[in-house]
Amino acid sequence: MTPAEGPGAEESGAEELRGPAAPARRRLWWPAALAAVVALGLGVPALLAGGPSAAGTVAAASTPATDSPEAGFARDMAAHHQQAVDMSFIVRDRTADPAVRTLAFDIINTQANQRGMLMGWLDQWGLTQNSPARPMAWMGHTYEAHDGSLMPGMATNTELDRLRGLNGQDAEVWYLQLMIEHHKGGLEMARAYVDASSNQAEKRLAQTMINGQQAEIDLITGMLAERGAKPLK
Template identity: 45%
Template sequence: MTRTHWTAVVAIVLALLFAGAATVASAGDGDGGGDRHPTPNLADAGFARDMSVHHQQAVEMSFIIRDRTQDKDIRTLAYDIANTQANQRGMMLGWLNLWGLPALDPSAEPMAWMTAGDGNPHAGHATGETGEGAIMPGMATKAQLEKLNTLSGKAAEIEFLQLMIVHHNSGVAMAQGCVDQCAVTPQRDLAQGMVDAQRSEVELMIDLLRKRGAQVRT
């Protein structure tokens, strides 16, 4: 494993350890109605699984760009994304464990939980295109990650920002789906925090792109 991969693994492990106690406490608070063992619905479980995978890639991309640029603003942004999303991932995996559910469900189609009860896709479900090899909309493909790993300086910064904006936009759509559908209050609160924070980061990344003479990738 490369130093970047080892660092990413260590960050995730630490996030799991630090988030464990908070996860048990918050999930134990119930759904706001005094139930100390809230029952998650399909959206709670699906969101926790899919967003954990989504966050893992954001952490990976953040560590890649950290090693490909010396720009202070980009490195600070990457640190914030990696730290925040590694901790949130730890919380979601902790909830799944608390609920007695597997972290992965091979039989479930990614983001299928975002389909509303009337059979129509949730408004956010279609956000972003699924490139060849991408697990779900908005996520970078293996080829895109490999390209990012070959770039440096301004070129790497632009590639990272373009990929992460698309990644964040799909993450916002998924988190909004949980806000609208999840049953467990701490899970909904976490999702709302993701919506607010990632929308703000998208605005920042668009500004950073413009300063580098580049545009958002469509």
């Protein structure tokens, strides 16, 4: 995976990513659609407001073992999210399309935020951010890592290199296709975690991911159709 450009890039690129106003044919539905997706994806404040303290709930619960679903999900979803952030930074520099750049910024913002929460919980639990266990072993997954793709939905190094070599609509379509597959893999993991864990705070975050990423799959499918393309599968 390529390293993310870092938190500063999120702030400095915010206005640039917004770009000029979207084409007239998109103006009626894009603001409302993106606002709904962002509200679902950025459900973090709700996690913190829905009780005494979500962070306190996590800390107060019995500390998970390093091979627990709680620790495994936190590590694996953090790695999964990091690649989504990386891909979004790549496409930001490959297209001037306002809709795609806004989507990329929203994914960078949402998934970097959620990744920080996952890493923070591992720190609270006194657990390492990495483990020798196979990715998704906590959910019994037997995915064979290959070419940099560590978990279902993650792009390979070859696919990322292709994205870096494209421009304009070609880059937009490839990014959108890769992101749908990425979200599908993330949804599988988040749903498995909701079923496996009793840690209520982390389960709420996983459910927020499910809601937000499913909404984005629907949104991205429509964006592909606008460009005369379809999802890869």
